Amino acid sequence: MTDNELDRWRSSIDNIDTAIVSLLAERFKVTREVGKWKAANRVTAVDADRERRQVERLRALASEAGLDPDFLERFLRLIIDEVVSHHRAIRDDDFETPSPF
Numbered sequence: 120m121t122d123n124e125l126d127r128w129r130s131s132i133d134n135i136d137t138a139i140v141s142l143l144a145e146r147f148k149v150t151r152e153v154g155k156w157k158a159a160n161r162v163t164a165v166d167a168d169r170e171r172r173q174v175e176r177l178r179a180l181a182s183e184a185g186l187d188p189d190f191l192e193r194f195l196r197l198i199i200d201e202v203v204s205h206h207r208a209i210r211d212d213d214f215e216t217p218s219p220f
């Protein structure tokens with residue numbers, strides 16, 4: 120390995136990290152819409168069945184990609200927990216809005 124090679128690998132890593140951040144931002148944009156819809160329709164923030172299906176799907180994808188399924192599950196859990204806390208905040212903000220009636 121040369122210094123040059125290390126620089127190129129690190130540059131690839133930086134590009135990949137940029138893509139991850141951008142994809143996460145996209146995902147949070149979509150989940151924000153879901154959160155608004157749930158608050159408006161009085162649907163609970165957590166959908167455990169949906170989460171179970173997502174974990175199953177992601178674990179399978181991880182295995183196919185040669186990644187540790189446990190790591191991918193922890194990663195997804197972290198994201199979903201953040202989404203659910205956003206959904207609760209959206210819902211609680213809605214409740215705090217004074218009713219016009």
Ligand SMILES: C=C(O[C@@H]1C=C(C(=O)O)C=C[C@H]1O)C(=O)O
Binds near residue numbers: 165202
């Ligand atoms: C986004 C949703 O809300 C929650 C967050 C999820 C997610 O981040 O993927 C999945 C299920 C729900 O617990 C949803 O119900 O689809």
